[in-house]
Amino acid sequence: MGRRTVIRGASLGVAGLAGAALIGCGGGDDAATATPGVGNVLDATAVATQAQSTPVPADQVRTKPGAYDGPVPPSPAELAPAVNAKRGGVLKWLYLDPPRFDLSRTLSCTIFHTLTYTSNRLTRAKEGATADPYRAEIEPDLAESWEALDGGKKFIFHLRKGVKMHNVAPVNGREFTSDDVRGTVEIYSKGSQKDVFNVVESLETPDDHTVIFNLNQPLGDFPTNVAAWSWMYPRELVDDEELRQKVSIGTGPFIQKEWIQKERSKFDAHPDYFEVDAAGNKLPYLSGIETFIQDDQNALRAGFQTDNYMTMNARDQSDIQEQLARRPDTVVGSTMPVSRGANVNGWQYQMKNPIYQDDRVRQAISLALDRDEFDLARFNGDNANPDGAFSQSPMPWPLMFDQYPTRKENGPWYQFDPAEASKMMQAAGYTAANPLTDEVVSWYTRQEMSELIIPAINQSLPEIKLTFRQIDNPTHVTVMSDRNFEGIVGFLWGPPGYSMDQWIYPFYHSTASLNYGSVNDSTLDDLLVKQRQETDPVAQKAVWQQIWDRIHDKVYQMWVPVGFARPVRHNYVMNYRYHGLVGSETCYASDQARAVWLDDGAPGVGR
16 A cells, blocks of 8 residues: 555544555445445445345355455355354464453453453443444443433443353352443452553442442443453352462353464353354354464464464565465455554653653654655555654544544654754763663564664664664563553554543553653643543544643653554455454454354354
8 A cells, every 4th residue: 555545544534444455456336335334334325225124145155365455345155144154163263372361450452362252341342244444333241221310320231141151170160240241340449450440439239240330420422431441250260369360250152172382372252151142043153163372473374364363464565466476366455544542652760760750851762763764665655645644643543533643643752853853961960981871671563663663763863872683572561561661662552442531530640550660740630531531522622632642741661653554364265354453363352253254165164
């Protein structure tokens, strides 16, 4: 996808990216036809209109192979999975090695991924072929309905009846109840999700299937907030912290059968899973899932070509074309901007360190990086624009802007001005003869840091000398979540937030549990509280803009441009899509596996 397409998309906005993007290249004439919807592949009306009550012909089941310049529209079969889905088969894809299964201790996609199979939340985001890739639409999960009272200060969740746990010790297939919700909220409130539940003044469980949250302030986003991270644990695991680290057990569509650290996991379908499709067919459709760890890019691509991995994320546009050339019969690749906030681009400073308490140091380092050159070198100009390459911040851009932003929106410290950066460093007491020296540690974006970002800053700014040290993924997660770093660590948020509040409050408020960099900014604290309490959308967005300006001005983290997402899959994998806000199958979007199916002819499917 060249710079021409990116610039065209930036001028069109979210809707333009979803619609006009399909004008580019694609799998034949049908694939190049824009479909209705605003920022979406299809809107609800179109889905209802086009859905069929009988199975579609075989040639309308799969997505046409090809490279799509935008989100991949659903096939006719995916519009009506209840009458087209096939049962059986094992889905094979990638994941990251979990250090443990206790999400109350460590908020990470490494744990999140497994819990998407074994557990459920009260509410969840809609994913799959017909979901809006730029927004998180909330739907029921363990709670079949909920209601807001007292101006958004009280929420009553009505739990589904008859939801069964996995038939393994220590839960042995018992029913999920409100006591499990109470226990889960208790451990989250003391750990990684205390920021989600710190607004809860009291929790009532008048019966086994009713949970009442009484909040200390109005918070209309509360059902959205609990949809993002808050997987429910059985009371038995709540009460057994040691067991909670070793196994993943719950109500989910799959049962954990094997976990080999640093290698793979296996899951079998939960035969008593509560969810059914529109025709009453039990989910999941799959008989099992196998997830693998694969860091070797050559092995990954070879595995994808031989169907040992059924999905992958392409490194660039040429990678999509290479996969298509080798398997033109099944490969589907798409290119689209990431709509979520920042997650693993750039680094964060430890604000307890006196060196980085000086605003000039953080701002100067940011000024010393040429982000346009970085974007060209790493992403072939995905973010190329006359106003400069946009660096993805923690605040999701679709919630802030009507079109894909540029560097202009990042503010003055995201420009490239090494001369000014040198002046600022010298004013802070550093010289070429006596530079600031420090080590950056990371697992995420390790190649970008070691080969592009750090060398570029060192070359542009003689008053600094940075080095890089690679650590493994579990160590990175632990070092960050325990705040056990003295200077700079690779930027790493956690599972995606579905509301703006979740992208900012937990990570920036001075008392928040996910404030890994120990930010202590009273002005920012006040704004974070204010946006939570604001009920008028226009006024709330104005507060968000103030927060945006503040975190960009203070440079508590230094962000860099993010490449466009390029998910690739074999088209026999049905009803799976990359989601721009939620993520990919490797991290966060694996939740949709409960409704994924494998078409006839898929490897290992004997129909």
